[in-house]
Amino acid sequence: MHMLLLVVALVIATAVGYKLLRAVPPMLHTPLMSGMNALSGVTLVAALAIAGAFTMGRYLGAMAIVLAGINIVGGFLVTHRMLKMFKKHRGEDNS
Amino acid sequence: MSGAWYMAGIVACVAGVIAGIRLMNSPRTAVLGNITGACALGFGVVLTLFHEGVATNLLVLGALLLAGILGGMLAYAVKTIHMPQTVALLNGLGGAASALVGLAILIGVDVVAVAERGASALALMVGAVTFSGSLTAAGKLSGLLPQQPVQVRRYRLYSTVLAVVLLGAALLLACNVGAQTVAPVALVVALGLGVLFAIRIGGADMPIAISLLNSMSGISAAIAGFAVNSLLLVAVGAIVGAAGFILTRIMCGAMNRSLRVVLAGATTTNARAATVEPDTAPTSDTVPSKPEKPDPVTLLREAETVVIVPGYGMAQAQAQMQVKQLADMLQERDTPVRFAIHPVAGRMPGHMHVLLAEVDVSYDLLFEMDAINDDFSSTDLVLVVGANDVVNPAASTAEDTPIYGMPILRAGEARHVIVCNLDDKPGYAGVPNTLYEQDNVVLMEGDAAETLKTLIAKLTDA
Numbered sequence: 001m002h003m004l005l006l007v008v009a010l011v012i013a014t015a016v017g018y019k020l021l022r023a024v025p026p027m028l029h030t031p032l033m034s035g036m037n038a039l040s041g042v043t044l045v046a047a048l049a050i051a052g053a054f055t056m057g058r059y060l061g062a063m064a065i066v067l068a069g070i071n072i073v074g075g076f077l078v079t080h081r082m083l084k085m086f087k088k089h090r091g092e093d094n095s
Numbered sequence: 096m097s098g099a100w101y102m103a104g105i106v107a108c109v110a111g112v113i114a115g116i117r118l119m120n121s122p123r124t125a126v127l128g129n130i131t132g133a134c135a136l137g138f139g140v141v142l143t144l145f146h147e148g149v150a151t152n153l154l155v156l157g158a159l160l161l162a163g164i165l166g167g168m169l170a171y172a173v174k175t176i177h178m179p180q181t182v183a184l185l186n187g188l189g190g191a192a193s194a195l196v197g198l199a200i201l202i203g204v205d206v207v208a209v210a211e212r213g214a215s216a217l218a219l220m221v222g223a224v225t226f227s228g229s230l231t232a233a234g235k236l237s238g239l240l241p242q243q244p245v246q247v248r249r250y251r252l253y254s255t256v257l258a259v260v261l262l263g264a265a266l267l268l269a270c271n272v273g274a275q276t277v278a279p280v281a282l283v284v285a286l287g288l289g290v291l292f293a294i295r296i297g298g299a300d301m302p303i304a305i306s307l308l309n310s311m312s313g314i315s316a317a318i319a320g321f322a323v324n325s326l327l328l329v330a331v332g333a334i335v336g337a338a339g340f341i342l343t344r345i346m347c348g349a350m351n352r353s354l355r356v357v358l359a360g361a362t363t364t365n366a367r368a369a370t371v372e373p374d375t376a377p378t379s380d381t382v383p384s385k386p387e388k389p390d391p392v393t394l395l396r397e398a399e400t401v402v403i404v405p406g407y408g409m410a411q412a413q414a415q416m417q418v419k420q421l422a423d424m425l426q427e428r429d430t431p432v433r434f435a436i437h438p439v440a441g442r443m444p445g446h447m448h449v450l451l452a453e454v455d456v457s458y459d460l461l462f463e464m465d466a467i468n469d470d471f472s473s474t475d476l477v478l479v480v481g482a483n484d485v486v487n488p489a490a491s492t493a494e495d496t497p498i499y500g501m502p503i504l505r506a507g508e509a510r511h512v513i514v515c516n517l518d519d520k521p522g523y524a525g526v527p528n529t530l531y532e533q534d535n536v537v538l539m540e541g542d543a544a545e546t547l548k549t550l551i552a553k554l555t556d557a
Binding site: 003005006009010011012013014016017018020021022023024025026027028029030031032033034035036037038039040041042043044045046047048049050051052053055057058060061062063064065066067068069070071072073074075076077078079080081082083084085086087 | 109112113115116117119120121122125126128129130132133136139140143144147148149152154155157158159161162163165166167169170171173175178181182185186188189190191192193195196198199200203204210222305306309312313315316317319320321322323324325326327328329330331332333334335336337338339340341342345436438443444445446448449452453455457458461463
């Protein structure tokens, strides 16, 4: 893919992300961070490319897959656990 | 799979991730948002499996399976109290993966363009700093490493030297000069820089450090995206980088510290001298007439409005259950109870919210600093549970201390204040808390959970 296109994608994603993320209330900052953390495991995609591409990359790539995979799976599940705890009990009398 | 279809799939995947984040702006939709994000990312991974032709590669599938099992086990084994270090640890793993990708490209592939080699070198370095920095932070949060900031003499000199070495290495690697030796050296140097950065961070600055490391893990993923030409990686990495950056800024703002100062190494211990004159505390005009301190149980029983201020001490003492019990008891007596939460209370952004959510405190009772600060003066009773610096009135008077200028919860303005802290020592910032000296404040020293248990028992008998 063209380098320039990637730069454009970088700028757009940063701007859109910045705008959306600022709307997240402080109450949800820990789950937000943990969710973003899970997303950073997206580098798994690069590891897949590496692991399939060449001999030397196989083992480093496999290691990277394991690490990034734990990051993604663990991150999303931890976030899920946290988010499920947030409840509004007396929703009926002051919603 | 053809390039066009793959591209379309990746764009859909990025859109899914963005939609998920959009849903994160309310606790009601956040669960769905997280699931949306996870599914979108999972979709992208599956697409890539086929696109790269590794869907039948046993090594790859085995690695994925292992990751799924380990990640799942980790997520279910961890307790809420261990959340900060878990988040830090997971963050480090993402950084490590990016570093490995960079390393693999640098030492394994001969025919790569300069830009991609350069990106690989940067992914290696940023990823490694993220990894060692996050592990150091996790070690501190879990108590394996000393929680106090470690003073590093000539930190600036060392970090500058390491950064310059890394810059040189990046240039060599980009031009493919001696990559087989330079890359591992760069890896080690970057790991060292990460440790050097995080080891000096103390507990109170931890929310800033964690947010910053979070941002860096995203940046390293985005850089790795440039190295392997992946739109998905660049876009999602950039979003994570932006998220971490926003949190870092919010945390810095809440402590009135500039990021530059934190990075430059002005850690909180610099002012351990704590040159606060034990002056007359900013007096509240509602000082009770009796010279001796009133009985806390009576205060609780007679209070018409109560605000609870939790801090890191509540997490340490695991007192959130008692806090909830007490709040329930008060509410049964028709005493309105609210919670006031400082942005940097705890060790990560939103730490208190998670702890209170765990014990089923409904989130509509939790108020941010700006929303509740004006109400303190009309509040009967404030119960401070393990919070110190964030309620210290000295923040507005004690110049030259780390907390000077930090916005605080003005708990001292309430008619009565009960403080359940471990001791009357200064908080993390090392500045004596002038709140303790106020006439309307009752200090109950000891483990917050035990103190609250006693209070609850007495309140039940009463």
